Amino acid sequence: MRxxxxxxxxxxxxxxxxxxxxxxxxxxxxxxDQSLVEISTDxxxxxxxxxxxxxxxxxxxxxxxxxxxxxxxxxxxxxxxxAKPAEAPPPKAPWDEETEGFPGxxxxxxxxxxxxxxxxxxxxxxxxxxxAEGPKVRISPVVARMxxxxxxxxxxxxxxxxxxxxxxxxxxxFLARRGAPATPSPVEKAPPAAAPPTPRPAEPEEDQxxxxxxxxxxxxxxxxxxxxxxxxxxxxxxxxLHKVAAxxxxxxxxxxxxxxxxxxxxxxxxxxxxYPYLNASVAGESTVLKKAIHxxxxxxxxRGLIVPVIRDADRKSIGELSKAVEDFSARAKARRILPDxxxxxxxxxxxxxxxxxxxxxxxxxxPQAGILRMGQVVKRAVVVDAGGEDAIVVRPMxxxxxxxxxxxxxxxxxxxxxxxxxxxxxxxVFSL
Amino acid sequence: xxxxxxxxxxxxxxxxxxxxxxxxxxxxxxxxxxxxxxxTEGLHAKFxxxxxxxxPIAESLIVGAGVGLAIQGMRPILEMQFxxxxxxxxxxxxxxxxxxxxxxxxxxxxxxxxRGPCGAGVHGGIYHSQNPEAWFFHVPGLKVVAPAxxxxxxxxxxxxxxxxxxxxxxxxxxxxxxxxxxxxxxxYLVPLGKAALRKEGRDLSVITYGSPVHAVMKAAKDMAGxxxxxxxxxxxxxxxxxxxxxxxxxKTGKVLIVHEARRTGGIGGEVAARIAEELFESLDGPIVxxxxxxxxxxxxxxxxxxxxxxxxxxxxxxxxxxxx
Numbered sequence: 001m002r003x004x005x006x007x008x009x010x011x012x013x014x015x016x017x018x019x020x021x022x023x024x025x026x027x028x029x030x031x032x033d034q035s036l037v038e039i040s041t042d043x044x045x046x047x048x049x050x051x052x053x054x055x056x057x058x059x060x061x062x063x064x065x066x067x068x069x070x071x072x073x074x075x076x077x078x079x080x081x082x083a084k085p086a087e088a089p090p091p092k093a094p095w096d097e098e099t100e101g102f103p104g105x106x107x108x109x110x111x112x113x114x115x116x117x118x119x120x121x122x123x124x125x126x127x128x129x130x131x132a133e134g135p136k137v138r139i140s141p142v143v144a145r146m147x148x149x150x151x152x153x154x155x156x157x158x159x160x161x162x163x164x165x166x167x168x169x170x171x172x173x174f175l176a177r178r179g180a181p182a183t184p185s186p187v188e189k190a191p192p193a194a195a196p197p198t199p200r201p202a203e204p205e206e207d208q209x210x211x212x213x214x215x216x217x218x219x220x221x222x223x224x225x226x227x228x229x230x231x232x233x234x235x236x237x238x239x240x241l242h243k244v245a246a247x248x249x250x251x252x253x254x255x256x257x258x259x260x261x262x263x264x265x266x267x268x269x270x271x272x273x274x275y276p277y278l279n280a281s282v283a284g285e286s287t288v289l290k291k292a293i294h295x296x297x298x299x300x301x302x303r304g305l306i307v308p309v310i311r312d313a314d315r316k317s318i319g320e321l322s323k324a325v326e327d328f329s330a331r332a333k334a335r336r337i338l339p340d341x342x343x344x345x346x347x348x349x350x351x352x353x354x355x356x357x358x359x360x361x362x363x364x365x366x367p368q369a370g371i372l373r374m375g376q377v378v379k380r381a382v383v384v385d386a387g388g389e390d391a392i393v394v395r396p397m398x399x400x401x402x403x404x405x406x407x408x409x410x411x412x413x414x415x416x417x418x419x420x421x422x423x424x425x426x427x428x429v430f431s432l
Numbered sequence: 433x434x435x436x437x438x439x440x441x442x443x444x445x446x447x448x449x450x451x452x453x454x455x456x457x458x459x460x461x462x463x464x465x466x467x468x469x470x471x472t473e474g475l476h477a478k479f480x481x482x483x484x485x486x487x488p489i490a491e492s493l494i495v496g497a498g499v500g501l502a503i504q505g506m507r508p509i510l511e512m513q514f515x516x517x518x519x520x521x522x523x524x525x526x527x528x529x530x531x532x533x534x535x536x537x538x539x540x541x542x543x544x545x546x547r548g549p550c551g552a553g554v555h556g557g558i559y560h561s562q563n564p565e566a567w568f569f570h571v572p573g574l575k576v577v578a579p580a581x582x583x584x585x586x587x588x589x590x591x592x593x594x595x596x597x598x599x600x601x602x603x604x605x606x607x608x609x610x611x612x613x614x615x616x617x618x619x620y621l622v623p624l625g626k627a628a629l630r631k632e633g634r635d636l637s638v639i640t641y642g643s644p645v646h647a648v649m650k651a652a653k654d655m656a657g658x659x660x661x662x663x664x665x666x667x668x669x670x671x672x673x674x675x676x677x678x679x680x681x682x683k684t685g686k687v688l689i690v691h692e693a694r695r696t697g698g699i700g701g702e703v704a705a706r707i708a709e710e711l712f713e714s715l716d717g718p719i720v721x722x723x724x725x726x727x728x729x730x731x732x733x734x735x736x737x738x739x740x741x742x743x744x745x746x747x748x749x750x751x752x753x754x755x756x
Contacts, residue, residue, distance in 0.1 A: 012554040013438070013469055013608040042470065142685050145713040162756055168685045168716040169635075 003052050005074040007067045010041050016068045017041045019061045028056045036074060054078030137214055138165040146171045153335045156303055158211040166214070215304045226366045230405035234361040237418045241377060241396045243428025251432075260377065260398070261297070261351045262321035266431075267424035268349055268372055269293055269314045275417040277409050278370040279346045287408045296345035296365055297325055299332045300352075307365055308337055309345040318432045350374070359399035369409055372421070375399040433617055438608040440582040440615060441471050441547075444589035445509060447619065449479050455593055456501060458485045458494050459511025468513050469549060469608060495521035495546060499528045502542045507593060512548030515602060516562045521546070529598040530573035541596045547589070549605035550578075551643050551692055552729045552740055556605070561729035563642070563693035565669050568600050569702070575624055576670040578602040580645035582613040584667055587622025595624060604643045604692075611646070627673035629680075633662035636754050637680040638746075639703060640690040641666040644722075647743040648690055651750060654743075659754045669699055674706075681707055685716030686753050690746055695723035717756040722749045 007017050020038040024030055035047040036056075054076040061073035139147075139154065143166055147154050150171075157174045159166035212220065244263050251258055272279040272293055281288045295313035299306055308328040310321065331337050348365045351374040362373040380397045383390050402418045435443065449455045457475060459467075463486040466473035476484040487494050491512055498508040512518045518525070525546060532542040552561035568574050575597055579585040585603060592599040630645065631652055638661055640648050645665045652661040662680055666672065681687055687707055689700040704719040722741045730736050 011469075012556060012560070013605055013610075015609050140685075140716045141713045142716045165756070167756075 001078060002057070003054065003076045003078055004072045005036060005048070005051060005076060007039065007061070007069050007071050007073055008048060009069040010039065010044050010046055014041045014069065016066055018066050019063050019073060020045065022059060022063060023047070024056050026056050026059050030054065030056060030076065050076065052076055052078040138163065140165075140168070142168050143171055146175075150175060155213060155215045155335075158213055160211075164212065164214050164217050213303065215306075219304050222366065223363055226363050229366060230364050230369075231407060232361070232364065232403055233406045233411070233414065234401055234403050235411075235414055235418055236359055237400045237402075237422045239398050239400055239422045239425050240382065241398055241425060244425060245377075245396050247428065247430065247432070256319075256322075258318070258322045259325070259351070260374065261325055261349065262318050263425060263430065264351070264372065264374055264400070264421070265295055265297070265310070265313060265321050265325075265349050266316075266318050267421045268347065269295065270424055271417050271420040272347060273314060274420060275413055277413050278404065278417050280369045280408060281346075281367040282369070282405070282407055290346040292346065294344050294346045296348035296368070297328055298348060298350035298365075299328055301332045301335075303335075306332060306337060306342060307345060307348055308332070308341040309343065311344070318430050348372070359401045361401060362403050364403055364405055368405075370402060370404045370414070370417075372418075373401040373403070375401070434612055434614055435582050435586075436609050437579075437582045437585050437603070437611050437613075438469060438471050440586035440613075441589055441603055442473060442475075444586045444593070445472065445475060446478070448590055448593045449475065449483065452507060452593075453483075454505060454507045456483050456485070456506050456508045457511065458487050458498060458508055460487055460489055460494075460513045462486060462511050467511070469605065471549075471603075471608075472511065491517050491520035492524055495524035495529070495544070498544045498546075499524055499532070499542055502529075502544050503532070503540060507543045508545075509593060510544055510546045512546060514556075514560050515548035515550040515564055516559045518546065518548065518564055518600075519567075522567070525568070525574070525598065525600070526571050530571045533573060533597070542598050543593075543596045544598045545589070545592045545595075545601050546598065547592075547601035547603060549608070550602040551604040551606050552724075552736065553606040553643065555731055555733065555736065556729065557731040558728045560605075563602070563691070563724075565600070565602060566693055566697050566699055569670050569699050573597065574670060575599045575668065576602070577624060577668045578604070578642045579622075579667060580604070580607070580642055580665050582611055583615050584622050584628070584665075586615060587620055588624065588667065590619075591621045591624050594621075599624070602642070606643045607646075622667070625668050625671050625673060627676040628665040628667055629676065630663040630665050631661065633660040633684065635660045635684060636686040636688060636750060637662045637664060637684045638688045638690060638750070639664045639666065639677060639680075641669060642692055644690045644692055644741055644746070647741070647746055651743050651747045655747065655750065659750060661750065672703070677703070677707070678711060681711045682714045685714055686756070687715075687719045688722065688746075688749055688753055689719065690722045690741055692724055692741060694726050695721055696726045698723050717753055720749055720753050722746050 010017060018040045020040040022037050023035050030036065030050045030053065032053045033049040036050050037048050039046055039048055056074060057077045058075040060075065061067045067073055138161070143154065146168070152171065152174065154166050157166050157170055160170055161167040241260065244260060248258055276289045277287065279290050279293055281290065292312055293314045295310045296307040297310060299308060310316065310324045313321065316324065345365060345368060347368055348371045350362055350371060352360070354376065356374065356376050359375045360373050362371045364371050375398050377396045377398045379394050381392050382395050382397065384393050400418065400421065402414055404414045445457065449457070457472060461468055462472040463476040463481065463484045466476070472484070494510050498510040501508045512521070529542045529544055532540055550563050565576050565578060568576050575595065577588045577592060577599060579588045589601060592601050630649060636659060638648050640663070648663055652663055655661065662684055664676060664680055689703055691698055691700055700721040700723060704721065707719055722745055724741060725739045727739060730739055
């Protein structure tokens with residue numbers, strides 16, 4: 001078999017050598033270790049021994065030629081079939097002057113990937129992180145500083161870092177774009193007065209790709225997780241709110257404005273005390289009946305849905321509940337809801353408002369067990385009992401929908417709870 | 433003119449010895465042989481045995497005698513045949529040379545240069561592959577330099593010889609004959625304490641020195657379309673050029689430190705700590721280091737590959753940090 005004779009590395013920093021004098025020629029028989037050639041480097045001169053016994057078949061490098069280390073300078077045909085190469089250094093690329101002094105010969109293999117950089121937790125992390133909030137928000141020091149300096153709300157900026165982190169560049173780009181609308185709208189709003197009578201939305205020229213903001217990402221992940229976790233069942237009740245309406249009207253006369261929401265919350269809270277399985281969580285294979293009632297109130301903001309929590313809602317009067325709801329709405333508009341406001345809820349009431357349609361089937365706010373959705377208040381003709389006889393009257397009616405987790409709440413419990421909420425609302429007796 | 437890194441070092445010594453008759457050279461095999469790597473070739477022939485001294489194999493003697501000569505007004509260059517052996521001269525450097533100014537109230541100084549080949553990548557094994565800068569980084573009174581280019585090798589050695597304080601000059605043996613550069617024919621100096629901005633960039637700063645500078649530059653070039661990398665070659669490790677470092681970190685917000693010396697206790701830790709302290713609010717990601725594993729250098733190629741930083745590891749780290 002054919003064996004290559006290569007230019008050896010004759011010193012630690014030697015990269016090439018000069019073929020000074022061949023001591024054999026093509027056709028010569030040589031024994032193992034017989035000197036084949038004299039090599040000269042700037043450090044040493046040496047004779048190179050033959051790696052095998054055999055016949056020199058080819059002289060590759062000429063006398064006087066400068067050859068890089070490990071390059072072939074001659075070839076020997078040996079009788080041995082044994083697969084024992086004398087030196088056989090791995091073939092390496094000769095030193096390339098074009099690369100910036102870093103020879104390809106020293107190319108190294110990769111090592112296992114480096115561990116990921118450590119995660120930076122936001123400085124305002126809530127003390128009991130609620131699983132309902134999804135992945136943590138990463139805010140790096142420079143991003144925090146720039147947000148403070150420019151008064152930016154980071155949740156409104158799409159993030160291009162890992163897990164959607166808002167990076168320094170994202171903030172810089174946002175600041176550069178500021179002035180232009182943050183979320184481009186494909187729809188032209190209806191122009192005022194001197195405009196065509198039927199304004200139509202302008203057709204977009206192409207598909208609009210809007211990267212998820214951190215808040216949208218959280219919502220998306222939570223909704224999927226909730227549906228996957230809890231087998232949702234929904235039950236509906238129709239509530240006659242005429243007595244509540246009367247209380248509202250009376251309060252309005254004294255200048256106090258209240259929506260139906262605090263009333264529904266108050267009724268829910270009372271019912272939850274009677275049906276604790278709706279104020280619960282699943283922990284592994286156990287039901288945890290929560291001691292306190294912390295009522296989540298779903299609030300829609302221009303950035304998405306958030307659910308601030310009224311703590312110990314069972315200890316609050318209608319008036320206090322109303323104030324708390326107003327405070328949340330105002331702060332949500334001003335983007336001043338804190339992480340602490342969002343933590344620890346045990347039940348949620350959601351009120352879509354005057355355009356909320358009749359009823360809907362809400363998704364449970366994990367890790368809770370139930371959620372109550374209000375509908376539009378519609379004046380209907382209903383049949384009531386008037387002194388033992390049926391009569392038709394006009395009443396403000398609302399559908400309530402209870403969504404519940406059928407792992408721990410069965411139909412009977414859920415229905416009785418909802419029935420009780422309705423009962424309390426229709427009874428019209430509250431601690432104001 | 434075109435020179436290799438080792439030729440640049442040789443030229444620096446020739447020029448400084450010709451310029452100032454107080455400059456001497458002491459070391460093992462530096463004279464007649466011209467040095468184990470031929471770094472001191474031609475000096476003995478030109479300047480004679482009085483100025484180029486072949487010493488016994490005793491680094492404590494070499495450095496100790498050098499300190500004595502320095503006190504007497506000489507400017508000795510003290511070669512460690514492999515920088516690994518500097519540990520034998522450690523006491524003379526750390527307790528004698530570094531403290532001389534302090535002990536004499538500034539009235540005397542110790543203008544020695546302790547130079548020698550450092551670094552791995554040549555199958556040198558344990559005793560011929562070390563990077564000792566961390567040991568001396570901790571000692572006030574010393575200066576430590578580590579050139580990565582032939583240009584800097586010459587300019588920094590000339591400056592080191594002219595400096596009135598002890599300078600540890602770390603020439604990387606891997607670079608000796610592997611880089612060839614064009615350097616000016618006329619005289620020039622490279623100042624101590626000043627880093628070189630090898631490449632400007634916006635996305636990420638790589639702070640490095642010595643042999644890895646070349647792998648970093650190659651990585652930066654290969655990733656040019658993907659990530660805009662800024663490369664700082666420290667050149668002087670002690671004192672560090674904080675002005676250059678600060679400006680870069682404030683601009684990019686992301687820092688990768690690369691050195692061939694081991695990770696734990698390597699000077700990268702000090703750089704990272706001080707950046708975190710002083711430039712915390714400029715940071716857009718964690719400060720990451722690529723360095724040799726915390727083990728002794730190996731002889732086998734496969735183990736050297738595993739232990740040492742290389743372009744692939746640097747590239748991987750840059751990608752991860754840029755994506756943070």
